[in-house]
Amino acid sequence: MTTVHTPQPTTLRAHTRVVASDDELLRLLPGSAGALAWVMRGEGLVGWGEAARFEPAGPRRFELADQWWREFAESVTCTDEVRLPGTGPVAFVSLAFADEPGSSVLVVPEVIVGRRDGVTWVTEIGQPSGGAFQSVQPVRRPEVVRYSEGELAVTGYRRAVAEAVRRMRSGELAKVVLAHDLVATTDVEVDARFLLHGLAQRYPSCWVFSVDGLVGATPEMLLRRQDSAVFSRVLAGTMWPRPGVTAEELAAELLGSAKNRAEHEFAIRSMVESLAPHCCSMTVSPQPYVLRLPNVVHLASDVTGALAEDASLLRLAAAVHPTAAVGGTPRAAAVAAIGELEGMDRGRYAGPVGWVDANGDGEVGIALRCAQVSGRTVRLFAGGGMVPESDPDTEVAEAAAKMIPIRDALEGVDH
Numbered sequence: 578m579t580t581v582h583t584p585q586p587t588t589l590r591a592h593t594r595v596v597a598s599d600d601e602l603l604r605l606l607p608g609s610a611g612a613l614a615w616v617m618r619g620e621g622l623v624g625w626g627e628a629a630r631f632e633p634a635g636p637r638r639f640e641l642a643d644q645w646w647r648e649f650a651e652s653v654t655c656t657d658e659v660r661l662p663g664t665g666p667v668a669f670v671s672l673a674f675a676d677e678p679g680s681s682v683l684v685v686p687e688v689i690v691g692r693r694d695g696v697t698w699v700t701e702i703g704q705p706s707g708g709a710f711q712s713v714q715p716v717r718r719p720e721v722v723r724y725s726e727g728e729l730a731v732t733g734y735r736r737a738v739a740e741a742v743r744r745m746r747s748g749e750l751a752k753v754v755l756a757h758d759l760v761a762t763t764d765v766e767v768d769a770r771f772l773l774h775g776l777a778q779r780y781p782s783c784w785v786f787s788v789d790g791l792v793g794a795t796p797e798m799l800l801r802r803q804d805s806a807v808f809s810r811v812l813a814g815t816m817w818p819r820p821g822v823t824a825e826e827l828a829a830e831l832l833g834s835a836k837n838r839a840e841h842e843f844a845i846r847s848m849v850e851s852l853a854p855h856c857c858s859m860t861v862s863p864q865p866y867v868l869r870l871p872n873v874v875h876l877a878s879d880v881t882g883a884l885a886e887d888a889s890l891l892r893l894a895a896a897v898h899p900t901a902a903v904g905g906t907p908r909a910a911a912v913a914a915i916g917e918l919e920g921m922d923r924g925r926y927a928g929p930v931g932w933v934d935a936n937g938d939g940e941v942g943i944a945l946r947c948a949q950v951s952g953r954t955v956r957l958f959a960g961g962g963m964v965p966e967s968d969p970d971t972e973v974a975e976a977a978a979k980m981i982p983i984r985d986a987l988e989g990v991d992h
Contacts, residue, residue, distance in 0.1 A: 589628060591655040593664040593700040596690075603777060603785070605690050607711040609768040613669045613686055614787040615932050615940065616777065620694075621784070622663050622932055625711075626687025628702040631668075634680040638672060639895030642683055646891065649685065650935035659698045662803055663691045665935045666702055670891070671788035671944065674899065674928040675916065681925065682789045716770050719763035722988055727758030727956060728921035731973060734960075737918040738969040744914065745965040752843045753905035753914050756960025757976060758921060761987060763953045772950070775986030779871060784931075784942050791925050793947025794982055796870060799929050800897065801940045802890040807852065807882045812868065813837075813844035813902045813962055814876035817978040824874075828867040831874055836966040841865050841876040844962075847901035847908070848880050855893060856882035872981040889937030894929045902962065903927040903943055924949060926958040946982045957983050 598605075602623045606612045613624035629649060633641035646668050657665045667689050673679040687705035691698050699709050729737070734757035741753050769787050776785045776794035783794040798810040814837030816827055831837055849861060862878040888896075898904075905911025915923075926949070931941035948957040959979035961972050984990075 589653050589703045591653050591666045591700055591702045593655070593657045593659050593698055595659055596697050596699050598697050602690060602692055603770065603773050604713065605710070606713070606770050608714045609717070609770055612769045612773070612787050613684060614773055615669065615784060617784045618781055620692045622667060622689055622691045624667070624669060624686030624689040626705050627684060628687045629685040631683045632680045634673070636676040638681045639891055639898070642670065642672065642681060643889055643891035643895075646683060646933060647889070653702070653935070655935065659696065661693050661696065661698070662938050663693065663932065663934055664698055664700060667700065667932050667934050669788045669932050670941065671791050671925045671930045672894070672898070672928040673925050674903070674923040675912065678922050679924045681928070684789060716774065717765055717768040718771050718989055719765050719767060719987065721764040723762045725760050725762065727760045729757040729919055731757065733757070734976065735969045735973050738963060738967065738972045740918055741914065741963045742965060742967050742969065745963065750910055750914060751906040752840060752901055752962055752964050753911045754903050754960060754962045755915060755919060756923065756927065756958055757919070759957045759980060761955040761957060763955065763987075766952050767950045767955055767987070769950055772948075772983070772986045775989065776982060779985060780982055782868070782870065783946070786930050786942065786944070788930055790950045791930065791944060791947055792950055793944060795930070795942040795945045795947070796868060796875065797902065797943045797945060799900070799941050799943050800890060800893050802893060802938050804938065805884045807856065807884055807893060809848055809852070809880040811844050811848050811878050811880060811900070811902060812875040814841040814865070815873050815961060815975055817873045817975065824869065827874055828869070831867055831876060832865070836964055837876055838865075839966070840962045840964050841878070843906045844900060844902040845878050845880070847906065848897060851897040851900070852880065852882055852893070855884060855886060855888045855896060857885035858883045872978050887937075890933045890939045890941065891937075894941055898929055899927070905962070923958070946979060948983045955987060
């Protein structure tokens with residue numbers, strides 16, 4: 578089922594202008610309800626209010642989302658005094674991982690504040706209630722956080738990993754990416770801004786995001802489209818700090834790991850093969866490099882391409898999702914195995930999340946290191962890529978390490 582919430586009348590006006598403001602973008606969000614964000618190192622976009630909303634579902638969700646957004650953006654009369662990527666009308670997007678169940682969402686805020694290369698602007702769509710800049714409500718933090726098992730407990734996750742390894746060793750699959758969840762319950766309703774501030778402080782090299790209650794910090798840029806250029810930062814292959822192991826030793830160990838290099842190669846090949854039909858030329862990092870985060874280190878590679886056609890960001894996202902970094906290889910068999918072995922609804926975890934503008938440009942990352950916030954309940958997700966050499970106990974430890982960002986942010990842990 579596809580749900581649409583459109584404004585009346587359907588024709589809106591948008592006005593983008595430069596503003597003199599050096600306030601942190603995340604600190605401009607007036608409240609937790611409806612908070613929208615895509616920010617890294619102080620630049621990006623935040624938004625609030627709701628001018629329009631679209632909720633596509635099913636296997637055609639990308640196509641439906643692209644069609645709706647194109648039609649909506651064309652219906653908006655826009656005065657853009659800035660003309661940078663992300664100015665004019667923008668939709669924040671968060672798409673479901675799987676065809677079924679779950680729904681995706683595009684939210685067009687009434688107010689968008691953006692910053693790029695030192696330029697700050699505000700876009701107002703329609704007539705925002707309360708005006709463009711509103712008084713900021715105090716940020717709430719929970720004092721009590723209790724954890725309980727989610728739809729897939731750790732013991733069940735370990736069994737799923739073991740079965741996946743058995744299938745890969747028998748030749749049924751080459752790689753599969755499995756995840757599990759954890760539920761946190763707090764004493765007060767969770768303020769999305771509290772999580773965003775904590776994540777941005779601890780993980781400055783990640784994109785912190787908030788779209789319709791899905792809040793997180795992802796290190797993985799699925800796609801960035803700007804004019805005729807497309808970029809992707811692919812991550813696959815992970816280790817985490819251990820006592821007595823220096824950062825340099827850990828990086829060398831990761832680069833020398835046959836298991837992690839094989840996992841990374843699957844992810845790169847998946848991205849290149851999916852993007853190639855849309856590009857007239859492509860370049861890939863000759864060798865993976867190590868991306869260091871406080872809780873883990875990843876193998877990373879960059880892919881850049883020159884588009885051969887006018888493919889919008891959402892159309893490109895449809896072509897590459899799910900990559901081997903979050904699905905597996907072969908794609909169809911891996912996605913089927915995920916649904917069978919996990920037995921849970923991932924929702925929008927591991928799906929594309931970010932923003933798209935009226936030109937079809939924008940940025941979408943992969944919704945990792947994230948949680949779905951609903952009142953006092955927070956559902957956390959984490960997982961990892963499995964290859965035939967994977968060890969179930971090691972994979973359980975890796976997933977636990979990947980949950981640290983959200984747990985620390987939720988608990989207000991200082992580092």
